[in-house]
Amino acid sequence: MGAVEGEREEMLRTEGVKKHFGSVRAVDGVSMRVERGEIVSLVGPNGAGKTTLLNLISGLIRPDSGRIYFLGRDVTGMRPSQLVRMGMARCFQISNVFENLTVLENLLAAVHSIEGSISPLRRYDEEEAVEKAVRVLREFGLDGKAHLTPKELSHGDRKLLDVAIAYALRPKMILLDEPTAAMSVGEKRTTVGVIKKLRDQLGVTVLLVEHDLDVVYEVSDRIIVMHQGTVLAEGRPEEVRENPKVREVYLG
Template sequence: MRADMTPILHVRGLARRFGGLQALGGVDLEVARGEFRAIIGPNGAGKSTFFNTITGLIRPDAGSVTFAGRDVTGMAPDDLVRAGMGRTFQITSVFADLSAQENVQVALLAHARQSWRMWARAAALHAERAAELLALVGLAGSEARHAGTLAHGDQKRLELAIALAGEPTLLLLDEPTAGMAAQERIESISLVHRVARALGVSCVFTEHDMAVVFAVATRITVLHQGRVLAEGTPAEVRANPQVQQVYLGESVIAEGVHA
C-alpha cells in the first residue's frame, strides 16, 4: 500500500473579521493523513472560529480550504460531511429526543443517502451497524436510552459514534473533553485516539487541557490572536519561548503531561 502524500487538510490564508475584531488573520495549516493534530491557544485565539470556518458554519472573508485535494471553501456542512469530513461540537450536540441507537441510525441513513425514503421502516435499517458503532465507543447496552438522559461523558461518546457513522476520513473535534473531570478527559481522548487509529481517520482537535494534548497529539499548532504562532512536534512546541510567553503563568506547557 502506498501512502497518499496529498495533505488531508490544507488551509491557506484563512481570514475572517467580525466587525472590528479580526478573528482569523490569515491562518495556514497543513495536516497530513493519519495525523492527530492538536490546535491550542489561549481563549479568544480563534480556535472555534477556525473550526467553524473550515466546517462550513462561517464563511471566510479570504483564504481557501482544500480537503483531500478538493477545494471545499465555503461549502455547506451537509456537502462537507458527504465528502468525508466529520465533526463534533464543543457543547455536546446529540439528538436528545431520540434513542442512542436512533441517533446513530440517522447518521447511517443520511450517509447511505436513504433519508428520503418515506415508506421503509427506519427501525429495521442499519440496526446492526448502529449497535456496532455504539459498542465501539463503549456504549453497548445503552442502545434504547434516550440520548438526552445519558451522562455527559456518554453523550460525548455518542457524538463520536454519530460522527463515525459517516465514515469520515477527517474528524474535527472541538474541545472533545470539555466539561469532563481530569481523569475522564484522558480516557475520553484515548478512546478517540484508539478508534481513529483503528479506522484510519485523521483527526484535528482543539483542546484546553495540555495533559490531554501531550497525551495524544502527533503535532501541535498554536493559535494566538487569529494567527499561527508556532507549529511542531509536542517537544518543539513545549520548548518554544514564544509559546511559553503566551502561556505565561500557565506552567502547564512546561510541565506537559504532568499537568
C-alpha cells in the same frame, strides 16, 4: 494500498484564511495543513480563533479571504452537508445529539442521513442500518446504553455519543472542539482512548481543539498554537513545549 510509512499525504490545507467580525480579527490569515492519519491539536488562549477556524473549515461560515482544500479539492464556501458527504465530520463544543431519541436512534439517524445522501436511490434495509448503528456503539463502548436517552447518560458518555454520531457519518477526518471540557479525570482517560482509537484502529484523521495540555501532549502528532487569529507556533509536542513564544502566551 496504504501509504508508505513516512510518506505524507495531504488531508486538509488552509491558505491565508481570514475571518473578521467587525473589528475583531478572529482568524487573520491562517495557513495550516493536516496529513492523512495525523492527530493534530489546535491550541491557544481563549479567543485565539480556534473555534472560528473549525467553523470555517467545516463550512459553517465562509472566509473573507483565503482558500480551504480538503482531499486535494478546493472546498472554500462549500456547505457543511457537502463536506460531510466528502468525509469531513464535526463534533460541536455544544453537543448536537437529539434529546428525544434514544442513543441507538441517534446513531440510526446519522446512518440514515449519510447512506441516504450517498445513495438516495438505494432501497434501504433497516436491519442493516441497525447493525451498522450497533457496531458503532460497540466501538465507543456505548452498546450497553443503546436504549437510554441522552439525558440519562453521564456527561462523558454524552460526549462519546457525539463522537460516535460523527463517526457513523463514515468520515475520513473528524473535527473535535474541546471534547474533554468539563469532564472528570476518568472521562478524560476514556476520551484520550477514543481519539487514539479513531486514528489507530478506525483510520480517521483527527483535528482537535483542546484546552487540556496533558491530553494534547499525549495524543498529538503535531500541535498548532494560535494566538490572536494567527498561527504562533507549530510542531511536534516536544518542540512546542520548549517554544519560548508559546510559554509566554500561556504563562504570562
